[in-house]
Amino acid sequence: MPRVEPSKPQFDYLVAEDQFPAMVAGFGAGKTEAAVLRSIFGKLKYPGLNRGFYCPTYDLVRMIAFPRFEEALTKLGIQYRLYKSPLNYLEIPGYGKIFFRSMDTPSRIIGYEHADADVDELDTLKADDAAEVWRRILSRNRQKKPDGKPNTVGTTTTPEGFRFVYRTWRQHPQPGYRIIQAPTHSNPHLPDGYIESLRDIYPEQQLRAYLRGEFVNLASGTVYHTFSREMNHTDAVEKRGEHLHVGMDFNIENMSAVVHVIRDGLPLAVGELTGVLDTPAMIDLIKERYADHKISVYPDASGGSRKTVDASTNDLALLKKAGFKVVADKSNPAVRDRILSMCGMFCNANGDRRYLVNTTRCPEYTTGLEQMAYNRHGAPDKTKGTDHVTDAGGYFITKMFPVVKPKKPQMKRVVGLV
Missing domain, CATH: 3.30.420.280 (Nucleotidyltransferase; domain 5)
Known part of the structure; x- marks a missing residue:
């Protein structure tokens, strides 16, 4: 198998033995790649048992998850068969299946089971919706492992304020819930100027979440908090014939x-x-x-x-x-x-x-x-x-x-x- 080189947060997430690890990451920190590889390596570790992979919408399953899995498996030299809609699962011959599901309709998370699962961008859901999805994923996560180890669900997400991930992993963590922080700069493979370009388009409050992977309040005070009546004022008026x-x-x-x-x-x-x-x-x-x-x-x-x-x-x-x-x-x-x-x-x-x-x-x-x-x-x-x-x-x-x-x-x- 080819050598693979993670960043430190990616490595910590990939080898985490906690029951519910969460890689809370800035943009470009490699969280989805870490989720894909954790899913693949976890699948190889337990032949015959199924695994789940969850994205916020089916479009993201189709546009992000499917291509990422195909690319990673090909580079790892692992044979596979991918069955897209309506089946939506990937099979590694002799090792079982990885089911792909979206989280936008929680009531459809039924009718299958797996031993472990991976959830990408859980915090993009509203807190109540994320809680319902989490409960349903846990209910699917029930195939018994031959070594007696607990069923796991890993989460990779960008923090979206004080939502479900903050409440569950940071504010009121239960045993087995662990946060692995992954700031954008932890990824050594980013192109020059990537971080600077984020600074150009995002206000500081959002950058703490999207660059450093921190939990910050993105929904308090005024909505347009960067607007200043004085500093954003202009005396400009339209000119004759101007578009x-x-x-x-x-x-x-x-x-x-x-x-x-x-x-x-x-x-x-x-x-x-x-x-x-x-x-x-x-x-x-x-x-x-x-x-x-x-x-x-x-x-x-x-x-x-x-x-x-x-x-x-x-x-x-x-x-x-x-x-x-x-x-x-x-x-x-x-x-x-x-x-x-x-x-x-x-x-x-x-x-x-x-x-x-x-x-x-x-x-x-x-x-x-x-x-x-x-x-x-x-x-x-x-x-x-x-x-x-x-x-x-x-x-x-x-x-x-x-x-x-x-x-x-x-x-x-x-x-x-x-």
């Missing part, structure tokens, strides 16, 4: 839009439209106020099916019919991604403030950015009415200035054990 970029949120009798220009490659919010009755009224207002401008609209993607005025024409179709360029995906980005994009643009870990707002011309947008808070469930509080205009700005920012993690290198050598 305008309008983020838009659809709500019957309370539509909102934030008007931007892009100068030197960076966005400036120069106006807002709030409390508008419906989409036709918004179109008329934009045409009246910005008659001499090219207009691109970045709307709430749900407008493809929503009608704010009647049942005959959806909102996106109305915008296109008005002559506006509509820039929208089939679905909205995750709320978490939109918040990260906004916070990173308002101020990244290097102190760069790349998104400025004319707070005089955008008073409600400014108030929303200052006051939007999290509710007790850790989600943005939508009961105060400040979310419509901030959502509008966020659709534009997330589309044009998304948080895109730098690509990690392909696995040039299998990291792990000899």
